[in-house]
Amino acid sequence: MEASEIQEQVVKILTPYVKDQQALAKVSLETNILEDLKVNSARLVDVVLAFEDAFDIEIADDDVDEVNTVGDCVRLISEKV
Amino acid sequence: MGDRRVVVTGMGIIAPNGNGKAEFDLALRKGKSGLRTEPSMVEAGLACQVASVPQGVEELARATFDEELLLAMNSSHRYAALAAVEAWQDAGLAVPDAADDTVQWDTGAVIGTGVGGIDTMGERVVPMVNAGKTRRIGSTGVEQVMASGPSARVSGILALGNHVTTNSTACATGVEAIVEGADRIRRGLATRMVCGGVEGASVYIWAGFDAMRVLSRKFNEEPEKASRPMSASAGGFIPAAGAGILVLESLESALERGATIRAEIAGGATNCGGHRMGGSMTAPNPEGVRRCIRAALLDGDVRPEEVDLISGHLTATGADPKEVASWSAALERGPGSLPTITSTKSLIGHGLGAAGAMETVAAILMLQGGFVHASINCEDVHPEIEPYADSIPHELQTRQDLRTIVKAGFGFGDVNAALVVRRFEA
Numbered sequence: 088m089e090a091s092e093i094q095e096q097v098v099k100i101l102t103p104y105v106k107d108q109q110a111l112a113k114v115s116l117e118t119n120i121l122e123d124l125k126v127n128s129a130r131l132v133d134v135v136l137a138f139e140d141a142f143d144i145e146i147a148d149d150d151v152d153e154v155n156t157v158g159d160c161v162r163l164i165s166e167k168v
Numbered sequence: 169m170g171d172r173r174v175v176v177t178g179m180g181i182i183a184p185n186g187n188g189k190a191e192f193d194l195a196l197r198k199g200k201s202g203l204r205t206e207p208s209m210v211e212a213g214l215a216c217q218v219a220s221v222p223q224g225v226e227e228l229a230r231a232t233f234d235e236e237l238l239l240a241m242n243s244s245h246r247y248a249a250l251a252a253v254e255a256w257q258d259a260g261l262a263v264p265d266a267a268d269d270t271v272q273w274d275t276g277a278v279i280g281t282g283v284g285g286i287d288t289m290g291e292r293v294v295p296m297v298n299a300g301k302t303r304r305i306g307s308t309g310v311e312q313v314m315a316s317g318p319s320a321r322v323s324g325i326l327a328l329g330n331h332v333t334t335n336s337t338a339c340a341t342g343v344e345a346i347v348e349g350a351d352r353i354r355r356g357l358a359t360r361m362v363c364g365g366v367e368g369a370s371v372y373i374w375a376g377f378d379a380m381r382v383l384s385r386k387f388n389e390e391p392e393k394a395s396r397p398m399s400a401s402a403g404g405f406i407p408a409a410g411a412g413i414l415v416l417e418s419l420e421s422a423l424e425r426g427a428t429i430r431a432e433i434a435g436g437a438t439n440c441g442g443h444r445m446g447g448s449m450t451a452p453n454p455e456g457v458r459r460c461i462r463a464a465l466l467d468g469d470v471r472p473e474e475v476d477l478i479s480g481h482l483t484a485t486g487a488d489p490k491e492v493a494s495w496s497a498a499l500e501r502g503p504g505s506l507p508t509i510t511s512t513k514s515l516i517g518h519g520l521g522a523a524g525a526m527e528t529v530a531a532i533l534m535l536q537g538g539f540v541h542a543s544i545n546c547e548d549v550h551p552e553i554e555p556y557a558d559s560i561p562h563e564l565q566t567r568q569d570l571r572t573i574v575k576a577g578f579g580f581g582d583v584n585a586a587l588v589v590r591r592f593e594a
Contacts, residue, residue, distance in 0.1 A: 131307075136306055
């Protein structure tokens with residue numbers, strides 16, 4: 088799967104949780120999920136579950152701790168698909 | 169207790185026979201039933217296969233809330249949130265933007281539930297834990313099963329900053345919530361309180377009552393006839409889901425901002441029969457019931473002869489004849505002089521923790537509209553209630569004279585709550 092395809096899917100999954108729509112409009116690999124998109128940190132759990140379902144992968148709790156940006160998500164998923 | 173007057177300035181309802189005040193009002197007038205065959209009960213092989221569940225809620229929720237909120241709400245959250253938003257807007261107040269940091273420090277909430285988020289428990293928490301997949305409960309499991317979930321959800325949507333809590337007294341919950349909220353305003357501790365009750369829709373709630381053999385089992389083929397309060401052929405209640413929410417407000421605040429006043433909460437009372445004198449975990453001590461009704465009247469400075477309508481608890485179990493006798497004793501009004509007595513449960517079943525609140529909304533709509541809805545399915549009045557048969561409205565009644573309604577809810581645990589609702593007169 089192409090990285091761009093993964094990124095598109097990641098952004099789609101994040102979208103319902105995004106509080107800053109302007110940041111979403113100019114989303115990039117460097118966009119920070121909590122700080123830029125203002126996603127409620129508690130909901131990261133649900134975002135990761137949605138990644139697992141969408142890409143048919145398993146993501147360990149320790150890996151989740153390393154996720155800060157959209158790029159981190161794309162990299163993590165790319166390693167597993 | 170203080171002496172500030174408390175009025176109702178807004179109402180919202182998600183009911184099995186109609187969502188929103190206008191639809192619910194029409195359903196009451198038409199005697200429309202909300203009872204239907206319930207597929208989940210059929211599938212689980214329950215003896216009772218009829219329930220009373222609000223319809224079209226998903227469409228309403230999608231039109232009202234954003235995707236993140238929808239992902240976080242189970243059925244009881246959806247019902248409570250929709251009814252609260254309607255009530256808030258009905259009170260002439262604007263639902264705030266989530267990004268607006270203004271908090272309503274003088275407004276709180278008492279929104280009760282009888283059973284809580286057991287649908288989430290049954291559908292997500294238990295199966296995931298048993299399968300060793302705890303992670304898959306996700307982040308929203310706790311907020312859906314925590315007892316305070318409904319009031320917490322509503323406080324977040326409306327930015328409420330006063331006392332916010334969820335009460336729980338089984339089937340007395342909805343009435344108790346309104347009594348508690350009104351009390352807080354009377355004591356001068358809040359200006360406004362968002363009060364009511366909610367119950368979710370889930371076979372996991374209903375199965376326990378079915379096991380107790382307290383649900384109606386003999387009318388599965390004729391769902392609309394299955395809830396039969398005060399009837400000789402009543403054989404148990406029909407479980408219901410939904411929410412009723414009121415915006416209570418101090419009279420001075422309502423007048424100051426020119427709000428439309430729907431009714432006055434004249435008085436209220438709660439008590440417990442102590443599981444004595446015939447009372448138990450599942451049966452009311454009649455003396456407790458009578459004391460509660462009398463205490464509500466006393467609190468509202470209302471004489472028994474002033475009561476125009478009783479909105480009974482009346483669930484369609486063997487407790488109905490005892491309840492009617494208790495009303496008669498409490499009001500000291502015997503056969504021939506008992507006020508009109510109606511059961512909203514004949515139309516919408518028994519909403520458990522939501523019942524008292526949905527039925528209070530019905531009572532205020534009747535007060536405002538000058539009518540009493542039909543108490544259906546009791547053409548064959550129970551022999552012990554027969555002496556009071558003239559007080560039962562089998563058809564819709566036009567009643568422009570309605571001024572004072574007493575609404576009560578009695579719950580497992582031998583707990584009681586009663587409320588006096590009066591037409592507002594300055």
